[in-house]
Amino acid sequence: MFEPQGPKRLSDIVPGDETWLNPFFIIPPKRLNHMWVDEQGEKHVVLSPGFQSRKRMFTVFFNYSGPLExxxxxxxxxxxxxxxxxxxxxxxKSAINEQRPKVxxxxxxLLHYNAGPHKARATTQSLRELGIRILSHPAYSPDLxxxxxxxxxxxNNRLAGQKFDRIQDPKEAVNSEPRTLPEEDYQVVFRKWQIRxxxxxENHGEYFEEL
Incomplete structure (x- = not known):
């Protein structure tokens, strides 16, 4: 479908998904939280009890040219x-029309994976009305x-460990960070996705390494 002479282009794809982040302190990845302690040593506390309840859900959409929403x-x-x-x-849709007015x-x-709200009848009906089609994605395949x-x-890597004073600050950070990436980075990762x-x-869905 996405070969040079195929009917579709990588620039037609719009991935989007949700993730949970703490709006006041973005937790570093687990590999950065590892530390050695002896038997009597005090364990390092990343978040105090109850802090997890302050997490908020973020949704990001982007395409071949950069972030959309x-x-x-x-x-x-x-x-x-x-x-x-x-x-x-x-x-x-408005962001797509603004970015590609002649297309x-x-x-x-739309590549928005398999969450419940994505598959609901109201969502599929709205997508039909908006003229947006779904690009299917195999379940349990985060590597794709x-x-x-x-x-x-x-x-996660860029925002890990940052502390925010205002509730709107993390949204501004999540909104601005993808825009600092050059357009070429987006194009390269879409081509890498095609290789995946x-x-x-080629491996008939079986396990393989060296992505």
Whole structure:
């Protein structure tokens, strides 16, 4: 489908997914939290008890040219199909139209994985009305998810350990960090994703290394 003479282009794909971050302190990756202690040594505390309850859900959409939309779920709000449709999908379409005014939205292939709100009837109906199609993704395959194996890792590494005083500060940080990446980085990772797909097909879905 995405070969040079194929009917679709990598620039048509819009990946997007959610992740949980603490709005006041973004936890460093586990590998950065490891430390040696003796039997009587005091364990290092990354977060005090109860701090986890202050986490918020962030959703990021991007494409071949860069980021499109960043959303932070309000406190005490649950991610539902209604919220997803009303607060994200329409904004994503507007961002696509602004970025590619001469390209029809019907070419867009949304890669938003298999979460419940993504598969709900209200979501699929809204996508049909917006003229956006779904690019299917195999379940339990984060190694094939552009968001998981690339952008989420970058956000965690760049923002890890930062402390924020205001609730809007982390959203601004998550919104600005992807925009600091050159457009070439986005294009390279889409091509790497294509290679991952080919390797998966060649190995008939079995385990392999050296991605």
């Amino acid at each position: 960043v959303d932070m779920l309000p406190q005490d709000t649950t991610m539902t199909a209604t919220y997803y449709v009303q607060n994200m999908l329409s904004q994503v 029809s939205t019907s070419r867009t292939l 998810a552009l968001y998981d194996f690339w952008l989420l890792t970058i956000l 797909l080919k390797r998966c097909i």
